[in-house]
Amino acid sequence: MKNPKLIIAVIISLVVSLGFAQSDSLTFEQVLELAQRNSASLATANTDYASATRDLSRIQADPLALRIPIMQAEQALQRAANSLAAARLSAGNTAATAFATAKEKDSSLRLAQMNLAIAQTTLEATNIRLQAGAATKLELEKAQNSLASANNQLVDAQKARSLAYDNLRSLLGISGEFVLSDDVAIAEIPSLETVLAGLAQNSQIINSQHSLALAQAQLAATDNAFSARKDIEAAKDRVNNASTSLTETKRSLEINIKQSYNAVLAAQGRLQTAQSSLSTAQSDYNAQQLRYNSGSISPLQLAQSELALANSQAQLEIARHALAASLRQLDLAILGAR
Structure with missing residues (x-):
């Protein structure tokens, strides 16, 4: 029967083979910065704010400008500033959500790997017990089914993690493999x-x-x-x-x-x-x-x-x-x- 150290070694080997051991890493703050830099909505809001600023300066420089048009230009600038703040906040929220999802999928994959290692050990132990007459074929069949289920869970976890990281890469406008080195700030x-x-x-x-x-x-x-x-x-x-x-x-x-x-x-x-x-x-x-x-x-x-x-x-x-x-x-x- 495998001992805990051997089980852990199996898990670590799976982790490394699935791409966790990468040299590139991103912090939560770096993810936020990259997401905001790559946000089309934020870029548009910046452009709108600059345009509203120019419009106000133009009308303020006009000696014939009336009070109401000046007020409307001032209000337009305030709304543009509010929209810019909202776009920045929204981009950060989207990035933080994608970051958290990726972290959770990392954890789900690790759990699936641990569960698979246990299922493998259980099957091996059950087979030995069966050979010794201490287990039934039904128990062996259950262990085989548990291993098959654990394998399926691992495949699902791998796919979910891959999808989460693909989404994060798209959001950040980057490619390649990386790991997330810290967690979402609260x-x-x-x-x-x-x-x-x-x-x-x-x-x-x-x-x-x-x-x-x-x-x-x-x-x-x-x-x-x-x-x-x-x-x-x-x-x-x-x-x-x-x-x-x-x-x-x-x-x-x-x-x-x-x-x-x-x-x-x-x-x-x-x-x-x-x-x-x-x-x-x-x-x-x-x-x-x-x-x-x-x-x-x-x-x-x-x-x-x-x-x-x-x-x-x-x-x-x-x-x-x-x-x-x-x-x-x-x-x-x-x-x-x-």
């Missing part, structure tokens, strides 16, 4: 008050504020002796409608933001649960290691405990990524990005 969870205050930068609120300011400026330009009463009343109605729209927009967004914030808190709770589960799995593995050293359990039982520990580590990784993703979604919601 920002500190802000207070709900801080989150709600951030709505001042929300694109929908800014657009509503612009509509109100423009309506007020148009009313100021209309409410004089040169305008008919119906035109003045129509201008006042536009101000009232814009004010009502702004109030409703704020109310609706606050509800949506609170829902997004609750999703962050829920993800934080799941992360804490995963941390507790990992702590328990680590304690179990440590106990099994001691039992193995004392000769109380078999190498296969120790390997199974190691697999359980690795699975808990993978679940913790997923929970961390989910919390980071919920925080990014909260940032997108605050800014009004899509």
Whole structure:
């Protein structure tokens, strides 16, 4: 029967053969930088911002420019700046999601490799027991089926990892093999008050504020002796409608933001649960290691405990990524990005 060191050696050989041992590596920050550099949406937003800046400078330099056209140009620049920030945030979110997916597929592949090594050892042990008359043919058949299933899981994990890395390469505009050297960063969870205050930068609120300011400026330009009463009343109605729209927009967004914030808190709770589960799995593995050293359990039982520990580590990784993703979604919601 194989011992744990031999099982681990099999796993390492599989890892190396599948391309994990590469000299090129990328950090999370490098992935974000490359993704933003390669983002067509971000490039377009940069161009739009530069164009809006030129338009404002041009109209400000015009001595005959009126107040409302200048205001509209200023508003256009503010919207372009907001769109640029949203595009940068969106590109970062897409990159972080692809990064996290690739990391999770790495973990899934490692779990599949460990499971395959255990299945191979189990089959070999069952065959030896069968030859010694200590196992039945049915037990051997079950071990063979488990090995076939483990092989299929490994193939699926390899394909999923390959697809995840292909997606990441496309997103970053690079080719070749590389490894991801760290993990997704998790920002500190802000207070709900801080989150709600951030709505001042929300694109929908800014657009509503612009509509109100423009309506007020148009009313100021209309409410004089040169305008008919119906035109003045129509201008006042536009101000009232814009004010009502702004109030409703704020109310609706606050509800949506609170829902997004609750999703962050829920993800934080799941992360804490995963941390507790990992702590328990680590304690179990440590106990099994001691039992193995004392000769109380078999190498296969120790390997199974190691697999359980690795699975808990993978679940913790997923929970961390989910919390980071919920925080990014909260940032997108605050800014009004899509």
